[in-house]
Amino acid sequence: MQLVRNLTLEAPKNDGFFVGSMGKGNNVSVYGLAQCWELVNASACEDCLVNAVSRISSCLPKEEGRVLNAGCYLRYSTNKFYYNSTAPLVGGNRARRKLAIILxxxxxxxxxxxxxxxxxxxxxxxxxxxxxxxxxLGALSPLLNKSKLNLSYESLEKATNYFSDTNKLGQGGSGSVYKGTLPNGKVVAIKRLFFNTRQWVDQFFNEVNLISGINHKNLVKLLGCSITGPESLLVYEFVSNQSLHDYLFVRKDVEPLRWEERYKIVLGTAEGLAYLHEESKLRIIHRDIKPSNILLDEDLTPKIADFGLVRLLPEDKTHISTAIAGTLGYMAPEYAVRGMLTQKADVYSFGVLVIEITCGKRNKCFSPDMVCILHMVWNQYEADKLGEVVDPVIEHNFREEACRLLQIGLLCVQASTELRPSMSTILQMLTDDTCEIPCPTQPPFLSPSSSGFSLNMTTSTSNYETESYIQSSGHNTMQSRMVPRWTAFIENVSDKLHEDGVDTLGGDLDGLLCVSGITG
Structure with missing residues (x-):
């Protein structure tokens, strides 16, 4: 009875379960077990076991006794009926521990x-x-994976605060640009490329493969890229003062550019293009020179950006034929009409840029309610009143230099590719005051028009008439006929694209030309 009383006292203290044994003499031991149901609390357990003790006493002096109450169970036996390696009267919740181990x-x-x-x-x-x-990406993928330029998407995503709109610097035809801070504290510009077309592959290959090895003070430096995320990213040096377009035409919180600053921008842009065309190991055509692609650092040093449309010009080729891509108003006529691309296409775009910088006006050549800036400058040049189109904010004592710069711009936008100077020649004109500037010929798309090529255009719609013209040029004079239908078509295309919010064209213009049935 002493054993079962001890079990009755210990079981409520040990989660309702206890075992033990006691020696009875003559090498006989008695083993006991007391257990309460899991839902019975400690006090109820004790009461139940006390009742069981009073009932089990009727089993004595038998060798074994058992009592099952509603809520508890009590047993004793001279045979060990449980496994317990502990000393007498030292028991535990071994079964529950075993269950816990199994679970x-x-x-x-x-x-x-x-x-x-x-x-x-x-x-x-x-x-x-x-x-x-x-x-x-084809062959580009393994090259990027091994390159030091390849950065993790996650680190660049965090650098821009997960592409927060507060860090967005701008958006172009090939992607959005965000300001970011790398883990080492370096501030960069991260370009998030649109990721779903074959054109995207070409753009990514061009920007990474062509300009990763280019290092020039007037070209934006590519610092890295990522191809591991849902879209591809390009990492550039951060240029603090945004673009020339913002300074000339958008921002009202800055002073107008002084003449020295404008000249510095023109000269630096010319040096960058001359490097791409003639000084780098590869002959590179940018294809999209315009104010929004000229970034300005804290000293207003220009840096040419956005190399997504660049093309290589092989050493053994004078030109290449390619789908039209670029920005309306800056595309050379031979390229816009026939897809014939040479370095002189960049020269043409540079000429438009020079005229815009000097006049302080945007080139809206294809807007019906605007006078083409090229037309306006050419008319004033013929009337010997070039100074009247110079931006009024330019100091009066620099008007002569400004007129000289406008004449260089007109040389660059001549219709004939052969008559346009190379970038190295332009640099010489910009840096050497004694260098004589030739008289320019008329820009294209004017009435009458000059162009240095033959053009055949056919259309399949009743709105356009089949027309062709062949321009011939002598040493000093050029005569040609204009094709007004082509100008009207470009105006219609431009209006439609601007309605849709498109400024820069990739492969889209080529498709529009095919739809309209124009061939060249």
Whole structure:
């Protein structure tokens, strides 16, 4: 009876379960077990076991006795009926510990299986993604993966505060640009490329493969890229003063550019283009020179940006034929009409840029309610009143230099590619006051028009008439006929694109030309 009384006292203190034993003499031991149901609290457990003790006493002096109450169970026996390695009267909740071990082992195994399955899923997803990237980028993918230029998407995403609109610097035809801060504290510009066309692959290849090795003070430096995320990213040096377009035509919180600053921008842009055309290892054509692609640093030093449309000009070729891409108003006529691309297309765009900088006006050549700036400057040049189109904010004592710069701009926008000077020649004109500037010929798309090429255009719609013209030029004079239908078509295209919010064209203009049935 002493054993079962001790069990009755200990069980409520040990979660309703206790076992023990006592020696009876003559090497005989008595073993006992007391257990309460799991839902019975400690006091009820004790009451139940006390009742069981009074009932089990009727079993004495038998070798075994058992009592089962509603809420508890009590047993004694001279034979050990439980496993317990502890000393007499030292018991524990061993069964529950064993159950806990079994459950812990089971859940650990399930967790391990789940972790392995999750790892396999993400590894497989990453492999599929890499195969897709490899298919899209072709030979460029392994080169980028081994390159120091390749940065993780996650680090660049964090650098821009997850592409927050507060960090957005601007948006162009090929992607959006954000200000970001790398983990080392360096401030950069991160370009987020649109990611779903073959044209995207070409743009990414051009920007990474062509300009990663280019280093010039007037070209924006490419610092890195990422192809590991949902879209591809390009990392450039950060240029603090935004673009020339913002300074000339948008921002009202800055002083107008002084003559020295404008000349510095023109000269630096010319030096950058001369490097691309003639001084770098590869002959590179930018194809999209315009004010929004000329960035200005804290000293207003110009840096040519956005190399997504660049093309290589092979050493053995005088020109290449390609789909039309660029910005209306800055595209050379031979390129806009026939897709014939040479370095002189950049020279033409540079000429438009020079005229805009000097006049302080945007070139809205294809807006019906605006007078083309080229037309306006040419008319004043013929009337010997070039000074009247110079931006009024330019100091009066620099008017002569400004007129000289406008004449250089007119040389660059001549219709004939052969008559346009090279960038190295332009640099000489800009830096040497004694260098004689030739008389320019008339720009294209005017009435009458000059162009240095033959053009045949046919249309399949009733709104356009079939017309052709061949321009011939002598040493000093040029005579030609204009094609008004082409100008009207460009105006219609321009209006439609501006309605849709498009300024820079990739492959889209080529498609529009095919729809309209124009061939060249």
């Amino acid at each position: 812990a082992t089971t859940f650990s195994t399930m967790a391990l299986v789940l972790i392995i399955a999750t790892a396999i899923f993400f590894v497989n997803k990453k492999l599929v993604k890499k195969r897709q990237e490899s298919k899209q």
